[in-house]
Amino acid sequence: MSAIPTLDIRRYDTDRDAFVAELGAAYREWGFAGIRGHGIDTALIDGAYERFREFFALPSETKMQYHLKGSGGARGYTAFGVETAKDSHYPDLKEFWHIGREIPRDSRFADVMPPNLWPSEVAGFREYGYALYTALDELGTRVLRALALHIELPENFFEDKTDVGNSILRPIHYPPITAPDIPNVRAGAHEDINFITLLVGASAAGLEVKSRVGDWVPFTSDADTIVVNIGDMLQRLTNHVYPSTTHRVVNPPGELARKPRYSVPFFLHPNPDVVLDPLASCISTDNPSRYSESITSHEYLMQRLREIKLA
Known part of the structure; x- marks a missing residue:
């Protein structure tokens, strides 16, 4: 069985045509790739993880002060056992926090992109959290440039469609699993809603990707690799042309299940008013348009959040 590729994004500047071809081929086949050489400082990643772990170790009543009822978890804290993968009977075994884009409160998107919450109990949470948000946003822009070239669009095609995107940084805590034979998994089989997801911290085992033939393929990356997948x-x-591939986070065997798992995905979203009609360059006689009705990215997001019980 072929493996999900990991590519060095520095080749975009030194060997562009080959890199774009290889990255595009990886996404056409898997919807997933590992990205190394990304330049995000290890000290920033480690510092952010340290603050996120500190927050999740707080008492439940303290964390629940940052839960915004009726917000669909758009910002702040979402408790353990709430999010449920579409068509799953059991909630995921996780709790998480959402950091969104900081925008002027007179922005035309202010009604759908609320201000962030910041836990006062954890020193440096805001500084590290938003610095990591910004770094992953910039890396996502670089990946999208390569994808645009691969489908014969201008390099900067996506930039004015994502510059005020409703993107989310989601620190996740999967607590230790202590009960035997529970039916839940840490994250049930699902596809991501957004444009692309950049995952910091897939170096712990558990992430599995479904291949075209239906096999579950483990994808445990090196510590310096960020996993990027299509939404x-x-x-x-x-x-x-770029498939959004089903993936899950399974419970590890034996004693490993009794250890917590942390991961930090960045969900890169388009601007709320972007219309998701298929691009002309991706329609052909072999691949006719699959969608007849228009929908904006915000309408699509709300539809999907209802399906996973966050709205």
Whole structure:
């Protein structure tokens, strides 16, 4: 069985045509790739993780002060056992926090992109959290440049469509699993909603990706690799040229299940008013348009959040 590729993004500047071809091929086949050489400082990643772990170790009543009822978890804290993968009977075994884009409160998107919450109990949470948000946002822009070239669009095609995107940094805590034979998994089989997801911290075992033939393929990356996968919005916009692949986080065997797992995905979203109609460059006689009705990225997001019980 072929493995999910890991590529060095520095080759975009030194060997562009080959890198774009290899990255595009990885996404067409898997919807997933590992990205190394990304330049995000290890001290920033480690410092952010340290603050996130500190927050999740707080008492439940303290964390719940940062839960915004009726917000769909758009900002702040979402408790353990709430999010449920579409069509799953059991909630995921996780709790998480959401950091969103900081925008002026007179922005035209202010009604759908609320201000962030910041836990006062954890020193440096805001500084490290938002610095990591910014770094991953910039890396996502670089990945999208390569993907645009691969489907014969201008390099900067996506930039004015994501510059005020409703993107989310989601620190996740999967607590130790102490009960035997529970039916839940840490994250049930699902596809991501957004354009692309950048995952910091897939170096702990558990992430599995479903291949085209239906096998579950473990993807445990090196510590310096960020896993980047296609989401449903980009799949729709590219008329399935880039597939949004089903993936899950399984419970580890034996004693490993009794250890917590932390991961930090960054969900890169388009601007709320972007219309997700298939691009002309992705429609052909072999791949006719799969969608007849228009929908904006915000309408699509709300539809999907209802499905996973966050709205």
